[in-house]
Amino acid sequence: MSDWRFCPRCAAFLVAGEEGGRERLVCAARCGFVHWDNPAPVLAALVEYEGRILLARNHAWAPGAFGLITGFLERGEDPAAGVAREVREELGLTAGRATLIGVYPFARRHEVVIAYHLRAHGEIRLNEELAEFRLIAPDKLKPWDFGTGLAVRDWLQGRRR
Helix, strand or coil, X not given: CCCCCECCCXXXXXXXXXECCEEEEEECCCCCCEECCCCEEEEEXXXXXXXXXXXXXXXXXXXXXXXXXXXXXXXXXXXXXXXXXXXHHHHCCEECCCEEEEEEEEHHHCEEEEEXXXXXXXXXXXXXXXXXXXXXXXXXXXXXXXXXHHHHHHHHHHHHC
């Protein structure tokens, strides 16, 4: 459950209750507020650049930890357009057509990942979030067993078919 304690509508305490067939936090004063606590939608881009896959390291990550380009879906945004936006914002690249790889739960961060493959071109210019990048030949790419690594696994399996 979430760490919310007070109702944002009336400031009463939130208490455990059942709503929609699940335990949720509800307003103790019964103003009608329910904290649904749904996962946040995150976009992930498996970027193919000059025939190789681009992996990046966020400044907050440990040295040697690389992953796909990710970012939150904006309100009212088409996910395919959003993943192209993230590639432009984080890498300075222009994205080609985005192809859906899959949708993956990421419970550890309370997110759902919507992953796409796309080809991109231009000059790589990392934004302030990213420390460094690597370009990996697709046949050398190894998936990891959580988060966006599941999309890497599925994309690699799709290439082999």
